[in-house]
Amino acid sequence: MATIAQKRYRTGNIIVAVALLIGGIVMVAPLLWMLSTSLKTQEGVFALPPEWIPPDPQWSNYLRVWTAGPLLAGIKNSLIVSLTVTIVGSITSTLAAFAFAKLRMPGKNGIFLFMLAGLMIPFPTLMIPQFVMFANVGWVDTLLPLIVPGVFGNVMMIFFLRQYLTSVPDSLLEAAKIDGAGYLRIFASIVLPLIRPAIAAQFILWFMAVWNDYLAPLIYLNTPEKQTLQVVIANFNANYAIQTDYPLIMAASVIALVPVFVIFVVFQRQIIESVALTGTKG
Amino acid sequence: MSATTEQPRRRSRLYRREHLVAASFIALPLIGFLAFAIGPFLYSIYASFTNWNMLTAPTWIGLANYVRAFSDPYFIQSLGNTFFYMIGIPIGLVVSLALALAMNRRMPGRAFFRSIYYVPVVSSLAAVSILWQWAYNGDFGLVNQVLALVGIDGPNWLADKATVKPALIIMAVWKGLGYSMLLYLAALQSVPRSLYEAAELDGASSFRRFFHITLPMVQPVTFFLVVTSIIAGSQIFTEINIMTPTGGPEFSSASIVWYIWRQAFSSLSMGYASAMAVLLGVLVFLITAFQFWINARNSHDGVE
Numbered sequence: 001m002a003t004i005a006q007k008r009y010r011t012g013n014i015i016v017a018v019a020l021l022i023g024g025i026v027m028v029a030p031l032l033w034m035l036s037t038s039l040k041t042q043e044g045v046f047a048l049p050p051e052w053i054p055p056d057p058q059w060s061n062y063l064r065v066w067t068a069g070p071l072l073a074g075i076k077n078s079l080i081v082s083l084t085v086t087i088v089g090s091i092t093s094t095l096a097a098f099a100f101a102k103l104r105m106p107g108k109n110g111i112f113l114f115m116l117a118g119l120m121i122p123f124p125t126l127m128i129p130q131f132v133m134f135a136n137v138g139w140v141d142t143l144l145p146l147i148v149p150g151v152f153g154n155v156m157m158i159f160f161l162r163q164y165l166t167s168v169p170d171s172l173l174e175a176a177k178i179d180g181a182g183y184l185r186i187f188a189s190i191v192l193p194l195i196r197p198a199i200a201a202q203f204i205l206w207f208m209a210v211w212n213d214y215l216a217p218l219i220y221l222n223t224p225e226k227q228t229l230q231v232v233i234a235n236f237n238a239n240y241a242i243q244t245d246y247p248l249i250m251a252a253s254v255i256a257l258v259p260v261f262v263i264f265v266v267f268q269r270q271i272i273e274s275v276a277l278t279g280t281k282g
Numbered sequence: 283m284s285a286t287t288e289q290p291r292r293r294s295r296l297y298r299r300e301h302l303v304a305a306s307f308i309a310l311p312l313i314g315f316l317a318f319a320i321g322p323f324l325y326s327i328y329a330s331f332t333n334w335n336m337l338t339a340p341t342w343i344g345l346a347n348y349v350r351a352f353s354d355p356y357f358i359q360s361l362g363n364t365f366f367y368m369i370g371i372p373i374g375l376v377v378s379l380a381l382a383l384a385m386n387r388r389m390p391g392r393a394f395f396r397s398i399y400y401v402p403v404v405s406s407l408a409a410v411s412i413l414w415q416w417a418y419n420g421d422f423g424l425v426n427q428v429l430a431l432v433g434i435d436g437p438n439w440l441a442d443k444a445t446v447k448p449a450l451i452i453m454a455v456w457k458g459l460g461y462s463m464l465l466y467l468a469a470l471q472s473v474p475r476s477l478y479e480a481a482e483l484d485g486a487s488s489f490r491r492f493f494h495i496t497l498p499m500v501q502p503v504t505f506f507l508v509v510t511s512i513i514a515g516s517q518i519f520t521e522i523n524i525m526t527p528t529g530g531p532e533f534s535s536a537s538i539v540w541y542i543w544r545q546a547f548s549s550l551s552m553g554y555a556s557a558m559a560v561l562l563g564v565l566v567f568l569i570t571a572f573q574f575w576i577n578a579r580n581s582h583d584g585v586e
Contacts, residue, residue: 118323124517125323127543
């Protein structure tokens with residue numbers, strides 16, 4: 001016994017679903033096409049009309065790709081950079097957020113605003129002096145210029161965790177203080193368990209940002225074996241496009257995308273929730 | 283008597299301990315901020331007044347780099363290109379708000395669609411650029427093959443100076459849609475239903491409800507997205523460098539950051555590049571400050 005309004009809503013739903021479906025196809029088609037190209041032969045790429053499903057999938061492209069360039073070294077370097085930065089950086093950022101939100105210290109709000117304002121300075125404005133600085137200590141063509149600044153923490157993460165921490169009642173911490181707990185113990189046994197979901201979400205977002213970074217690695221790393229994955233696949237693109245070996249280029253790109261896709265599928269809920277939070281808190 | 287004098291002293295010692303702990307927790311991010319942001323920022327400003335090639339010490343040349351920038355057709359053009367790319371921002375906002383409205387309906391499959399539209403957001407920009415460069419291939423690319431289905435003979439997108447910028451904008455919108463959609467969706471879900479119900483009782487059309495309830499309620503998200511998109515858009519680099527490694531036909535795709543990067547790391551004109559980088563920083567600051575000013579003024583008008 002649906003009312004007219006309900007019927008109209010349902011018809012509306014069908015129209016909307018069809019529109020979303022068409023849009024969804026547009027969203028994934030390029031990615032599926034990349035996958036399809038990566039399984040074609042070098043000649044199959046130029047077949048007209050195009051074949052969405054290659055008649056004879058060339059899985060061997062995914063074997064060939066490892067010897068065609070320093071892909072494995074790229075993955076290793078990207079893992080070293082992303083994991084070191086995010087693990088160590090998250091610890092520094094979380095401690096700082098705790099201090100900014102819950103500990104007494106003269107001038108801390110001024111310091112925090114100062115750091116927040118610094119977010120407005122675009123990286124390109126900093127990259128030249130940063131490069132010279134790291135060149136002077138001989139760190140060019142090593143992973144250190146990519147790791148060291150991140151280890152000192154991330155202002156964005158401090159900002160969000162600080163926001164999150166304001167919802168933790170002070171009385172909880174005061175009680176622990178009266179019981180004589182040290183600050184590190186309060187942090188580890190009370191604060192940390194409470195804000196663990198927020199830390200996890202920020203950690204994932206940060207990991208993906210570092211993993212996907214391109215400009216900084218491009219500036220610092222010259223030796224192919226020392227480059228991170230994003231620079232490696234960009235070089236694949238530049239080198240093999242001349243030989244029109246598109247399947248190889250696409251295979252390398254697919255491999256570069258897989259880790260983030262896996263993370264996205266596994267942590268979808270956390271990622272989507274924390275991104276949604278960005279807008280409401282920002 | 284003794285208790286009242288004991289108390290403050292004891293408390294001040296406790297406070298001092300707390301101050302020290304707080305300072306030690308804040309120390310690392312603060313040192314990092316000074317060393318890797320403020321220090322380099324100040325040095326950029328200094329370097330912008332010098333002639334400097336990294337091999338010899340910088341020599342002071344006053345405003346010469348800035349004068350050069352404003353008479354450098356490449357600088358002007360790359361700045362113009364960078365602004366042109368921002369046409370994608372309003373397009374993306376409108377489409378993503380429409381998507382968010384669609385996904386805010388009570389219907390099955392919402393979570394599935396949400397994930398589908400979010401996939402390009404998590405994809406690495408480098409891989410996505412490589413993919414789209416191939417998709418824009420004039421003869422065998424996906425885009426032109428789809429256009430051929432409806433009888434359109436597509437151009438060689440990235441090699442034609444009339445289409446290279448629109449091509450990059452389309453890709454940027456595709457990549458960013460899921461993100462702004464998600465923020466809009468969160469905002470829509472926090473709009474109280476009672477507002478719509480009251481408006482409906484008053485006989486407000488869905489058109490009016492959209493413009494008088496929905497749009498004002500999501501305004502903070504729109505503001506956030508516009509500000510962050512302009513800051514990010516002014517720094518567009520990766521897709522330019524991968525898809526058009528020479529700056530595009532007749533320099534038609536080069537962005538300001540791409541040109542700065544070229545001047546600094548290919549021509550080693552560090553002083554000149556610093557001047558352009560400082561101009562970029564000033565520009566980003568002015569645009570952001572202007573938006574905050576407009577935003578504050580508008581919300582003030584709303585109260586009146």
